[in-house]
Amino acid sequence: MLALSRWKVILVLASAIFGLVFTLPNLLPPSVLEAAPSWLPHDKLSLGLDLRGGSYLLEEVDTNALNQERLTNLTEDVRARLRVAQIVFSDLTLAGQKVSVRITDPGHYDQAFKLLGNQIGEGLPGGGRDVNVRQTADQHIEISFVPQAARTAAEDAVTRSIEIIRKRIDALGATNPSITRQGANRIVIEAPGESDPERLKAVIGKTAKLTFQLVDTTLSADDMKAGRIPPDDEVLPSDDHYQEAYVLKRRAMVDGGMLTNAAGSHDENGSPNIAFAFNGMGAQRFAEATSENVGKPFAIVLDKRVISAPVIRGAIPGGSGEITGNFTEESSHDLALILKSGALPAPLHVVEQHTVGAELGADAVKAGQLSILIGAALIFTFILLAYGLFGGFAAMALAINGLMIVGVMSLFHATLTLPGVAGLVLTLAVAVDANVLIYERMRDEVRGGRPAMSAADAGFRRALVTIIDANVTTVVAAVIMFNLGAGPVKGFALTLLIGVLTSVFTAVLITQVLIGWWFRAFKSKTLPIV
Amino acid sequence: MWPLIKLLPKKTNVPFVSLARVFATLSILAVIATGVGAVWPGLNLGIDFKGGTVLEFNTGARSADLAKVRSAVSGLNLGDVQVQRFGADNDAVVRFQTPAGADAGVVATKVKGAIASALGQVSFLRTDVVGPEVSGELEWKGLAALFTAVGLMLIYIWFRFELQFGLGAVVALFHDLTLSFGLILLLRLEFSLNLVAALLTIIGYSMNDTVVVFDRLRENRRKYKRMPLRELIDLSVNETLSRTVITGLTALLALSGLAAFGGESLRPLSIVLLFGIVIGTYSSIYVASPIILLWGMRRDDEPARPIGPQPANARAIPKP
Numbered sequence: 001m002l003a004l005s006r007w008k009v010i011l012v013l014a015s016a017i018f019g020l021v022f023t024l025p026n027l028l029p030p031s032v033l034e035a036a037p038s039w040l041p042h043d044k045l046s047l048g049l050d051l052r053g054g055s056y057l058l059e060e061v062d063t064n065a066l067n068q069e070r071l072t073n074l075t076e077d078v079r080a081r082l083r084v085a086q087i088v089f090s091d092l093t094l095a096g097q098k099v100s101v102r103i104t105d106p107g108h109y110d111q112a113f114k115l116l117g118n119q120i121g122e123g124l125p126g127g128g129r130d131v132n133v134r135q136t137a138d139q140h141i142e143i144s145f146v147p148q149a150a151r152t153a154a155e156d157a158v159t160r161s162i163e164i165i166r167k168r169i170d171a172l173g174a175t176n177p178s179i180t181r182q183g184a185n186r187i188v189i190e191a192p193g194e195s196d197p198e199r200l201k202a203v204i205g206k207t208a209k210l211t212f213q214l215v216d217t218t219l220s221a222d223d224m225k226a227g228r229i230p231p232d233d234e235v236l237p238s239d240d241h242y243q244e245a246y247v248l249k250r251r252a253m254v255d256g257g258m259l260t261n262a263a264g265s266h267d268e269n270g271s272p273n274i275a276f277a278f279n280g281m282g283a284q285r286f287a288e289a290t291s292e293n294v295g296k297p298f299a300i301v302l303d304k305r306v307i308s309a310p311v312i313r314g315a316i317p318g319g320s321g322e323i324t325g326n327f328t329e330e331s332s333h334d335l336a337l338i339l340k341s342g343a344l345p346a347p348l349h350v351v352e353q354h355t356v357g358a359e360l361g362a363d364a365v366k367a368g369q370l371s372i373l374i375g376a377a378l379i380f381t382f383i384l385l386a387y388g389l390f391g392g393f394a395a396m397a398l399a400i401n402g403l404m405i406v407g408v409m410s411l412f413h414a415t416l417t418l419p420g421v422a423g424l425v426l427t428l429a430v431a432v433d434a435n436v437l438i439y440e441r442m443r444d445e446v447r448g449g450r451p452a453m454s455a456a457d458a459g460f461r462r463a464l465v466t467i468i469d470a471n472v473t474t475v476v477a478a479v480i481m482f483n484l485g486a487g488p489v490k491g492f493a494l495t496l497l498i499g500v501l502t503s504v505f506t507a508v509l510i511t512q513v514l515i516g517w518w519f520r521a522f523k524s525k526t527l528p529i530v
Numbered sequence: 531m532w533p534l535i536k537l538l539p540k541k542t543n544v545p546f547v548s549l550a551r552v553f554a555t556l557s558i559l560a561v562i563a564t565g566v567g568a569v570w571p572g573l574n575l576g577i578d579f580k581g582g583t584v585l586e587f588n589t590g591a592r593s594a595d596l597a598k599v600r601s602a603v604s605g606l607n608l609g610d611v612q613v614q615r616f617g618a619d620n621d622a623v624v625r626f627q628t629p630a631g632a633d634a635g636v637v638a639t640k641v642k643g644a645i646a647s648a649l650g651q652v653s654f655l656r657t658d659v660v661g662p663e664v665s666g667e668l669e670w671k672g673l674a675a676l677f678t679a680v681g682l683m684l685i686y687i688w689f690r691f692e693l694q695f696g697l698g699a700v701v702a703l704f705h706d707l708t709l710s711f712g713l714i715l716l717l718r719l720e721f722s723l724n725l726v727a728a729l730l731t732i733i734g735y736s737m738n739d740t741v742v743v744f745d746r747l748r749e750n751r752r753k754y755k756r757m758p759l760r761e762l763i764d765l766s767v768n769e770t771l772s773r774t775v776i777t778g779l780t781a782l783l784a785l786s787g788l789a790a791f792g793g794e795s796l797r798p799l800s801i802v803l804l805f806g807i808v809i810g811t812y813s814s815i816y817v818a819s820p821i822i823l824l825w826g827m828r829r830d831d832e833p834a835r836p837i838g839p840q841p842a843n844a845r846a847i848p849k850p
Contacts, residue, residue, distance in 0.1 A: 050795075057635075060663065197657060198639050205635065350635025351661035360586075360655040367793035374787035379780055386776055388533030419724055422799055425788050426731065429781035436780070437742070439535075440773040447540060466745050469690065470738040476682050477734030481727050484675040489727045496731070529535050 004516040012513045019403030022410050043410045048417030048491050051365050053358030054192035055200060059348040061185045063154050066346035075099050081119055087112045099143045109139050116141060154185045157345040162187055167341035168203050197355040203334055207303050209343045210256030213248040215297040215309055238306035246306050248299050253289040258282025262340045264333035272332035274323040283319020291315035368421035375425040383432055387439055389528045394435035397510040401431050404502040417491025427499025434507035438463040439529050446530045453519055460512055474500050542768045547760045550820040564712030576722040577658060581665035582627040583638045586616060586656040589649055593619035602648035603641060634661040672726045679733045691744060698821035699740045702813040706736040713805045719798045728799050732806030739814040746770050763819045778811045
């Protein structure tokens with residue numbers, strides 16, 4: 001084994017060069033790196049959010065709310081279709097997951113059933129429609145979503161939410177955010193850097209459903225208190241300073257889906273407001289509604305809360321206007337960018353957040369560097385003291401191993417996290433174990449009466465099985481850890497995994513070549529470790 | 531006298547097996563103590579598994595007025611809120627559970643607002659929020675990971691060694707896991723995902739150490755056919771002793787650097803790993819091997835032919 005075949009030497013040199021070349025970008029100052037020729041690798045280790053600072057947000061699409069909204073829309077759809085077809089009905093109700101309606105005239109029953117069956121709901125990607133329409137007793141028709149529809153709707157909501165979130169975050173000016181889908185109804189947002197996590201959360205999490213609704217001024221305060229509200233009205237809480245709540249017409253004059261533009265602006269007094277513009281259809285509707293209701297108040301409603309309720313002074317024909325309310329510079333700016341990006345299809349909830357300040361991250365990097373340096377220094381010293389020259393060989397193999405780990409991680413853009421640093425330290429220790437096994441085996445063989453060269457050779461050969469055996473267990477543990485979970489622990493598993501693989505290679509092959517050279521150069525008859 | 535390895539006696543004859551009874555008793559006591567500790571005072575679950583929020587903030591030049599923070603937060607109806615100093619005078623940590631039904635992210639934002647308005651200038655160094663949806667999943671995933679790891683090690687051992695070896699290794703594995711868990715209980719460490727990672731690493735290391743001793747035991751069994759099992763075990767442990775000591779020391783040295791300088795958040799992880807290495811080493815000597823002794827080892831039907839790579843000029847078998 002110690003006979004140095006050419007491929008072994010080439011492999012060792014290649015790995016050392018690989019490690020050095022791919023690790024170098026991490027060690028060079030940025031100015032030197034930029035000046036380096038482009039064929040050299042420039043990729044650095046990417047640091048996890050716990051080291052560079054930043055926010056990790058796991059958002060969950062509220063599937064219950066989504067489902068409820070789809071059912072409400074379904075009910076309204078049934079009402080509209082039947083009205084258009086001039087079919088008289090009664091008893092249109094939404095109970096649980098089912099919409100049911102009674103067709104008054106038995107002569108229209110079959111017609112209504114056919115009509116609803118053909119026109120209600122939407123096509124599914126796999127074919128078929130997303131609703132079941134059934135005839136039930138007493139001239140009732142029952143409509144419900146097929147089970148698959150909920151999943152499709154959730155996935156669709158996630159896809160649309162991701163697009164909208166991306167627009168919002170880009171507008172906020174975050175650097176290199178990553179937005180990815182997780183599972184059926186979750187979205188992971190990773191935003192490195194110092195941006196304010198609470199502002200980020202607020203901008204992402206606002207559903208931003210904007211509607212302009214008329215205020216129902218026919219109701220007295222007593223009616224409102226007593227809860228005598230007509231079925232096509234609703235009571236919504238208010239954030240203006242005038243009233244705690246308003247009674248509004250349910251039907252919106254216009255909604256945020258028709259906005260083409262929104263921007264933070266100022267009114268004549270200099271207080272922040274939001275300027276907006278509607279598209280053609282929105283402008284037309286807004287003009288009609290305002291001209292019909294001059295002198296009456298209407299409410300600007302965001303996510304079921306009234307922002308303000310101005311009185312219509314005259315018809316507004318141009319399709320543009322301003323929203324006034326209790327805004328600060330920042331909140332008007334943020335709300336404008338949220339409105340422009342469009343409403344989320346369903347509310348999002350934060351189910352996990354990890355934010356590390358840049359300062360803390362920098363401290364962690366320092367601590368990590370220090371502990372790696374100290375750990376490595378202790379290992380080097382110890383192994384040199386313990387095994388002398390051969391310890392030096394092991395230390396060299398270890399150094400190349402370190403380079404290779406960092407090189408591989410830089411090459412594959414693997415992320416180094418704080419626990420990953422611990423993984424790195426542990427890996428160095430495990431790497432030494434391979435050399436210890438080899439050297440102890442050599443000592444055994446010498447004790448058994450073999451000459452130095454043959455003992456060294458047998459040491460490598462016979463320790464190999466044990467080394468592989470011993471490392472398989474670590475690999476298994478690391479793979480499981482990687483599948484377990486969240487970012488930081490994944491980082492630990494990854495460094496451990498890469499480290500174990502490279503360490504078997506370096507500890508066995510590199511020390512072998514070094515010891516081979518040593519034998520060739522010094523023709524030693526004894527081993528320095530016996 | 532350098533290198534130091536020359537100082538180690540060439541051949542050690544520590545009668546490990548004869549001390550096995552004493553250590554087995556100690557081990558059993560420690561395992562029982564862990565069992566008691568798991569019931570009372572119980573595991574200090576971190577937010578990864580329990581859900582909730584941890585906020586760390588810094589008040590700059592002024593020291594943090596914790597009483598103010600407490601009164602500001604108590605108005606928010608969050609139930610039990612812990613406010614503690616964290617390291618320095620101007621550093622503090624607030625922990626609380628998200629009330630049922632509330633949006634964890636929204637509650638965290640509210641609390642941050644309350645702290646900021648109570649103290650004026652504060653910078654939040656760290657915000658960790660884990661909602662109940664996620665913590666439930668993580669709890670399940672963490673347990674599943676530990677069980678899978680143990681299961682896979684079993685399969686591995688089963689392939690690699692015969693039954694009685696496997697049994698010893700498994701008992702050693704559970705022993706190490708239990709006692710590491712015991713340490714976590716004893717030090718009241720917050721049980722987090724990081725610690726699950728540490729436990730998984732310990733499973734790997736403990737196995738590794740046991741495998742090395744067993745490999746030698748199996749080899750010696752073929753070499754010294756007539757040697758009594760007790761002596762065979764002592765011999766094998768003694769032969770691998772220098773490796774065990776050196777590898778263990780290297781790992782301890784490296785990790786002690788991590789424990790001392792790696793910072794607050796890595797300390798629990800490194801402490802548990804340090805302990806795991808000590809206990810993993812101990813168990814391969816005092817738990818895994820004695821189990822084999824207890825169980826006995828079939829040797830009669832062992833074929834005389836040596837398996838695996840053997841030098842052509844095999845040494846003469848010394849008389850036991």
